Amino acid sequence: GQQLNQSPQSMFIQEGEDVSMNCTSSSIFNTWLWYKQDPGEGPVLLIALYKAGELTSNGRLTAQFGITRKDSFLNISASIPSDVGIYFCAGWAGGGADGLTFGKGTHLIIQP
Amino acid sequence: SAVISQKPSRDICQRGTSLTIQCQVDSQVTMMFWYRQQPGQSLTLIATANQGSEATYESGFVIDKFPISRPNLTFSTLTVSNMSPEDSSIYLCSVGASANYGYTFGSGTRLTVV
Numbered sequence: 001g002q003q004l005n006q007s008p009q010s011m012f013i014q015e016g017e018d019v020s021m022n023c024t025s026s027s028i029f030n031t032w033l034w035y036k037q038d039p040g041e042g043p044v045l046l047i048a049l050y051k052a053g054e055l056t057s058n059g060r061l062t063a064q065f066g067i068t069r070k071d072s073f074l075n076i077s078a079s080i081p082s083d084v085g086i087y088f089c090a091g092w093a094g095g096g097a098d099g100l101t102f103g104k105g106t107h108l109i110i111q112p
Numbered sequence: 113s114a115v116i117s118q119k120p121s122r123d124i125c126q127r128g129t130s131l132t133i134q135c136q137v138d139s140q141v142t143m144m145f146w147y148r149q150q151p152g153q154s155l156t157l158i159a160t161a162n163q164g165s166e167a168t169y170e171s172g173f174v175i176d177k178f179p180i181s182r183p184n185l186t187f188s189t190l191t192v193s194n195m196s197p198e199d200s201s202i203y204l205c206s207v208g209a210s211a212n213y214g215y216t217f218g219s220g221t222r223l224t225v226v
Binding site: 031033035040041042043044045048050088090092098099100101102103104105 | 116143145153154155156157160170204206210212213214215216217218219220222
């Protein structure tokens with residue numbers, strides 16, 4: 001089946017630093033989504049991207065849908081302690097398959 | 113977005129037994145899915161719960177092991193049958209109108225099989 005390669009696996013940063021993570025795939029996705037999961041909770045949608053080349057922001061978060069439709073990145077500017085958690089990229093391929101394919105996640109740890 | 117109530121939130125079960133997980137949504141939803149998240153891992157789609165018909169299972173998941181019901185547009189159940197320790201995972205219900213709007217996830221059921 002389809003797989004998403006998400007990197008980095010984990011990040012240890014200082015509060016106030018910018019963060020960047022990305023996902024790549026060997027196949028095309030029609031929609032890219034970025035989720036954040038806190039301990040004991042389900043993933044929460046941060047940003048949804050619908051078109052190749054699209055750049056979308058949500059507060060300090062910015063994400064882009066790659067031109068080839070095989071990749072996406074998420075940037076977080078000026079990180080704060082509540083940004084700690086696991087970030088997942090997810091792709092929707094369409095074509096009758098309505099579920100999402102998830103990346104393996106990026107575990108963000110912020111040192112004060 | 114829809115509000116999902118998933119029950120139980122956690123359980124510890126004996127091997128060989130079965131557990132039924134409930135997913136209740138506060139509004140009618142088109143799409144409803146069940147995911148598994150093994151310890152420290154990502155989410156894997158188990159199946160799409162179809163209203164009024166049999167669920168559509170992903171490769172590696174079968175109906176005998178994970179029977180699913182969806183009697184209406186606001187409710188679904190997932191049963192984990194004949195459990196073994198390898199079934200210890202978080203099971204998550206997810207709903208939405210379409211992937212283009214993103215899907216909402218429940219808080220999950222943390223299952224430990226001993």
